[in-house]
Amino acid sequence: MAALVELRDVVKHFPVTRSLSELVRGAHPAVRALDGVTFDVGDGDAVAIVGESGCGKTTLGRLMLKLVEPTGGAISFAGAPMAEITGEKLRAFRRQAQLVFQNPFDALNPRFTIYRAVVEPLINAGIDKAEHADRVASAFRRVHLADFDRYYDRYPHQLSGGQLQRVVMARALVLGPRFLVADEPVSMLDVSVRAGILALLREVRETMGLTAVYISHDLALVRYLCERTLVMYLGRVVEDAPTEEIVRRPRHPYTQALVAAVPVPDPDQSRAPLPIKGNVPDAREPPSGCSFRDRCPHAMPRCATETPALKPVAGGHQVACHLDTPTSP
Amino acid sequence: MILEVDKLQIHYSTRSGVARAVDGASFVVPEGRIVGLVGESGCGKTTAVRAIMGVLAENGRQAGGRVVFKGQTMDEATTRRLRWRDIAYVPQSAMSSLDPVYTVGSQLVEVLTKRGTHSRASARARSAELFDLVGLSERRLADYPHQFSGGMRQRAAIAMALALEPSLLLADEPVTALDVIVQRQILDVLRSLQQRLHLSMVLVTHDISVVAYLCDEVVVMYAGQVVESGPVREVLARPRHPYTMGLRNAFPDLLSDALELVPIAGSPPDLSEPLSGCRFVPRCPFAQPACSIDSVVTGSDGHRSACRRDAEADTIRTAALDPRTWQRSSSFAMS
Amino acid sequence: MAERAEPVPARASWPLLPVLKRMAAMPLKDPFAFAGLVIYLLFVLVAVFADQLAPVDPLEILFTKAGKLAANVPPGVEFPLGTTNLGRDIYAQLVHGTRSALAVGLSAAIIVATVGTIVGLVAGYFGGTADAVLMRIADMALSLPFLPFVIVLTGFLGASTSNIVLAVALLLWPNSARVIRSQVLTLRERAYVEAARVTGASAWRILFVHIAPNILPLSFVYAAIAIGWAIITEASVSFLGFGDSTSVSWGMMLQDAFASQALSRGQYAWFVPPGICIVLVVVAGFFISRGYEEVFMPRLRGR
Ligand SMILES: Nc1ncnc2c1ncn2[C@@H]1O[C@H](COP(=O)(O)OP(=O)(O)OP(=O)(O)O)[C@@H](O)[C@H]1O
Ligand SMILES: Nc1ncnc2c1ncn2[C@@H]1O[C@H](COP(=O)(O)OP(=O)(O)O)[C@@H](O)[C@H]1O
Ligand code: SF4
Numbered sequence: 030m031a032a033l034v035e036l037r038d039v040v041k042h043f044p045v046t047r048s049l050s051e052l053v054r055g056a057h058p059a060v061r062a063l064d065g066v067t068f069d070v071g072d073g074d075a076v077a078i079v080g081e082s083g084c085g086k087t088t089l090g091r092l093m094l095k096l097v098e099p100t101g102g103a104i105s106f107a108g109a110p111m112a113e114i115t116g117e118k119l120r121a122f123r124r125q126a127q128l129v130f131q132n133p134f135d136a137l138n139p140r141f142t143i144y145r146a147v148v149e150p151l152i153n154a155g156i157d158k159a160e161h162a163d164r165v166a167s168a169f170r171r172v173h174l175a176d177f178d179r180y181y182d183r184y185p186h187q188l189s190g191g192q193l194q195r196v197v198m199a200r201a202l203v204l205g206p207r208f209l210v211a212d213e214p215v216s217m218l219d220v221s222v223r224a225g226i227l228a229l230l231r232e233v234r235e236t237m238g239l240t241a242v243y244i245s246h247d248l249a250l251v252r253y254l255c256e257r258t259l260v261m262y263l264g265r266v267v268e269d270a271p272t273e274e275i276v277r278r279p280r281h282p283y284t285q286a287l288v289a290a291v292p293v294p295d296p297d298q299s300r301a302p303l304p305i306k307g308n309v310p311d312a313r314e315p316p317s318g319c320s321f322r323d324r325c326p327h328a329m330p331r332c333a334t335e336t337p338a339l340k341p342v343a344g345g346h347q348v349a350c351h352l353d354t355p356t357s358p
Numbered sequence: 359m360i361l362e363v364d365k366l367q368i369h370y371s372t373r374s375g376v377a378r379a380v381d382g383a384s385f386v387v388p389e390g391r392i393v394g395l396v397g398e399s400g401c402g403k404t405t406a407v408r409a410i411m412g413v414l415a416e417n418g419r420q421a422g423g424r425v426v427f428k429g430q431t432m433d434e435a436t437t438r439r440l441r442w443r444d445i446a447y448v449p450q451s452a453m454s455s456l457d458p459v460y461t462v463g464s465q466l467v468e469v470l471t472k473r474g475t476h477s478r479a480s481a482r483a484r485s486a487e488l489f490d491l492v493g494l495s496e497r498r499l500a501d502y503p504h505q506f507s508g509g510m511r512q513r514a515a516i517a518m519a520l521a522l523e524p525s526l527l528l529a530d531e532p533v534t535a536l537d538v539i540v541q542r543q544i545l546d547v548l549r550s551l552q553q554r555l556h557l558s559m560v561l562v563t564h565d566i567s568v569v570a571y572l573c574d575e576v577v578v579m580y581a582g583q584v585v586e587s588g589p590v591r592e593v594l595a596r597p598r599h600p601y602t603m604g605l606r607n608a609f610p611d612l613l614s615d616a617l618e619l620v621p622i623a624g625s626p627p628d629l630s631e632p633l634s635g636c637r638f639v640p641r642c643p644f645a646q647p648a649c650s651i652d653s654v655v656t657g658s659d660g661h662r663s664a665c666r667r668d669a670e671a672d673t674i675r676t677a678a679l680d681p682r683t684w685q686r687s688s689s690f691a692m693s
Numbered sequence: 694m695a696e697r698a699e700p701v702p703a704r705a706s707w708p709l710l711p712v713l714k715r716m717a718a719m720p721l722k723d724p725f726a727f728a729g730l731v732i733y734l735l736f737v738l739v740a741v742f743a744d745q746l747a748p749v750d751p752l753e754i755l756f757t758k759a760g761k762l763a764a765n766v767p768p769g770v771e772f773p774l775g776t777t778n779l780g781r782d783i784y785a786q787l788v789h790g791t792r793s794a795l796a797v798g799l800s801a802a803i804i805v806a807t808v809g810t811i812v813g814l815v816a817g818y819f820g821g822t823a824d825a826v827l828m829r830i831a832d833m834a835l836s837l838p839f840l841p842f843v844i845v846l847t848g849f850l851g852a853s854t855s856n857i858v859l860a861v862a863l864l865l866w867p868n869s870a871r872v873i874r875s876q877v878l879t880l881r882e883r884a885y886v887e888a889a890r891v892t893g894a895s896a897w898r899i900l901f902v903h904i905a906p907n908i909l910p911l912s913f914v915y916a917a918i919a920i921g922w923a924i925i926t927e928a929s930v931s932f933l934g935f936g937d938s939t940s941v942s943w944g945m946m947l948q949d950a951f952a953s954q955a956l957s958r959g960q961y962a963w964f965v966p967p968g969i970c971i972v973l974v975v976v977a978g979f980f981i982s983r984g985y986e987e988v989f990m991p992r993l994r995g996r
């Protein structure tokens with residue numbers, strides 16, 4: 030299947046305020062939020078991006094939606110280079126690519142009624158006013174907000190988190206997009222509400238034939254949505270495989286730690302001790318070679334000098350670790 | 359029993375009336391055990407531990423029931439005497455409550471000298487010990503909170519609570535909002551502290567996986583009341599209350615084969631309205647007319663449930679495993 | 694999360710309406726702001742009905758019934774505040790001075806609020822070069838010495854009231870622009886602003902529909918502050934003798950009184966009332982701005 034979104038060696042650096050000594054040395058430090066990311070999202074696929082906080086997941090999602098520009102590398106959407114999507118093309122792109130936010134309490138303008146929030150995209154896309162009411166109603170129907178017209182005149186603070194997240198999804202779906210990025214869409218929601226939102230995400234993807242990128246730090250949730258998962262560490266993809274492979278047979282030492290860390294609701298399941306220690310290093314000064322090596326239980330001398338590249342190890346399974354590429358290329 | 363909470367009632371006075379945030383909750387904490395307090399948001403978990411700690415919000419008051427700590431019924435004077443020395447507390451979002459203006463070390467020294475009887479010198483030595491205990495390098499004492507990651511700040515908050523060697527630690531959502539690896543590290547710290555210091559602990563969370571990983575006992579709260587309690591193995595493997603079964607279904611499980619999460623339709627009741635009978639009635643697929651009349655607590659050998667149909671618990675449990683049991687489209691959409 | 698639905702409000706199609714309502718309701722909550730508003734209202738009434746309240750031309754030289762120049766007449770029935778040394782009615786001057794004071798204050802306020810808001814919005818939202826250039830200009834304007842600048846500018850352009858207003862506006866817009874810019878910087882990071890971008894809203898739409906309504910109360914605060922500053926400045930400039938000699942203003946009254954040694958002659962009725970009026974309007978302006986600050990920007994004040 031053709032790829033809808035293609036990323037080639039994408040780099041994103043954010044400048045940071047320089048310390049005095051850096052100023053004197055003339056250094057230009059930067060947070061290396063993304064450090065060479067390459068992958069494709071196939072048309073109609075659902076891909077998950079997992080990793081610890083600060084590893085660059087949100088930045089990646091924002092790049093795919095052209096909310097920020099990459100420092101290096103190239104991204105394309107439906108075959109068109111993202112850098113060339115401007116002006117009228119950008120307006121068309123905005124109709125096709127949408128975002129669901131982590132915090133539904135902040136994602137809706139507190140001064141807008143719910144109806145107004147969902148009709149905004151239609152106004153922006155220049156859609157005939159006569160169609161607005163119908164299209165809003167069908168978007169609300171899609172997200173299963175029963176008696177939706179009851180909500181039209183309310184303000185966001187009058188709705189619960191789960192209802193708000195449904196409204197946020199209605200807004201994202203009202204233009205009939207083909208690409209959806211969901212950034213931690215349930216992490217701010219209550220337990221009992223999560224399941225409903227996850228089911229909804231899965232349902233709209235199937236019924237609308239959406240291509241979806243789902244961002245999370247929780248592998249257990251990702252499993253319910255995506256067939257394929259990318260694991261990120263410090264701005265790089267370290268493993269890319271079918272989700273079940275990631276969960277059952279993780280190959281990268283970091284993925285193994287991630288899987289081991291997920292708690293399960295069964296006290297009899299004996300849990301292996303966490304194989305890694307320490308914290309994610311400062312993204313301003315990642316270690317040389319493999320950026321995971323200061324926490325990796327298998328680190329070897331080679332890991333300090335050579336950055337492992339993402340290499341296929343089996344069908345549809347790629348890993349960036351020297352353990353999986355024993356011979357130097 | 360290091361702690362007994364007996365028919366505790368906590369009321370908040372608000373503009374729209376009295377909110378019965380905790381309404382007759384009873385549970386016990388055995389010595390040296392970790393008890394998990396679970397339930398949806400707003401069901402009174404924070405209120406309950408704040409009441410035990412004697413740090414209720416201004417508009418809250420204990421309207422009934424008792425809290426017994428080491429055989430002693432707590433009143434205002436005893437609470438004040440025992441607070442921090444014997445009972446310590448890691449508040450919800452403790453990690454964001456560190457003062458950004460002072461180093462973490464000086465805040466720890468402050469706690470030790472103000473709440474305890476340490477001199478500044480001994481407080482500094484003790485700070486280093488405490489940091490070591492929660493797995494932080496003592497060099498980081500000189501850092502400011504913003505130089506700490508979320509997990510490190512949570513460790514520091516725990517160190518602060520442990521400053522005066524309490525025998526009971528109340529931790530409110532200590533791992534919520536942390537990502538899985540950090541979460542696991544914090545849980546391991548809590549486990550090792552419990553073993554090394556023979557602490558008793560109440561761990562508030564909405565995540566039953568956390569309970570399964572760390573706790574010995576679990577107390578399930580719903581709408582200000584305890585609906586089920588007992589040993590973690592018992593309660594999670596053979597839940598007796600439909601609410602616990604619902605929570606269990608709604609929770610993702612990395613290792614299960616079922617690729618379906620089942621939400622509990624609807625939302626918890628408004629606690630400022632008068633409520634009678636079982637509070638789960640509007641959301642319970644097994645509700646019967648009798649359920650609205652009054653609620654009963656049944657069970658023995660430590661596993662207790664507040665479901666009227668407890669005798670049928672085994673049949674209900676089987677039915678509860680079927681996702682269709684919980685599907686009621688109209689209220690589903692309201693969640 | 695329990696659903697606590699409140700009564701459904703009327704459909705508000707314009708996001709500004711609730712803000713305006715809240716702003717209108719504010720003085721009822723803050724007694725100082727209320728007092729300030731009442732003072733303004735009184736002065737506005739006086740300005741509007743000045744011709745009825747004081748039918749005498751404030752610049753006309755008056756004569757007594759005996760045909761003598763009515764100079765330095767003490768307060769009495771005919772001249773409530775007495776007359777100046779040139780035989781002009783002080784009461785009439787005071788009443789008509791209200792007009793110029795309010796004209797100066799309000800026009801300066803409108804210019805300061807408009808320019809400050811637009812500059813703050815543009816600099817804060819677009820950032821980059823536009824931001825750098827605008828903020829450098831603001832820095833420059835802020836570094837100018839206040840009164841000397843006004844005097845020099847009116848010296849260049851002529852000592853008219855409108856030039857004084859222009860000078861005050863030039864000096865005051867940077868304050869509001871800076872604060873509004875920093876507010877825009879935080880609002881720009883809100884998820885709902887990003888949501889507007891994703892759904893294809895243009896930059897201008899985001900700026901004026903999503904961000905500006907949150908900024909409006911701030912503009913208002915700076916407008917209220919500008920009123921006071923403008924009136925004080927006009928008074929100072931007139932008092933120093935650089936003002937517009939053809940119009941009646943409180944500052945000019947003070948200058949007249951000072952020049953003709955009213956103080957040593959004990960003609961308190963000549964200079965005390967305009968002094969009090971200046972203090973009242975200025976203080977009223979600060980009361981109102983303080984009230985809005987309290988309501989809309991509690992974080993700006995110390996904890
Ligand atoms: N200060 C207060 N004034 C009024 N009502 C309050 C106050 N604090 C809590 N409540 C109410 O009491 C009930 C229980 O609140 P509590 O915060 O203890 O729940 P919780 O289980 O800890 O929820 P969460 O997971 O959201 O923290 C809720 O309905 C809440 O709205
Ligand atoms: N606008 C920004 N300016 C500076 N640094 C940023 C910015 N956005 C993100 N970062 C940094 O980039 C890294 C990745 O961030 P993010 O994509 O938000 O991670 P995640 O979503 O995985 O938590 C982090 O180190 C973060 O601090
Ligand atoms: S490359 Fe080396 S350090 Fe990196 S994960 Fe593999 S073994 Fe560990």
Ligand code: SF4
Binds near residue numbers: 642643649
């Ligand atoms: S008492 Fe009735 S309503 Fe309550 S949980 Fe049991 S069966 Fe359901």
Ligand SMILES: [Mg+2]
Binds near residue numbers: 086087
């Ligand atoms: Mg993120």
Ligand SMILES: [Mg+2]
Binds near residue numbers: 404530
């Ligand atoms: Mg809580």
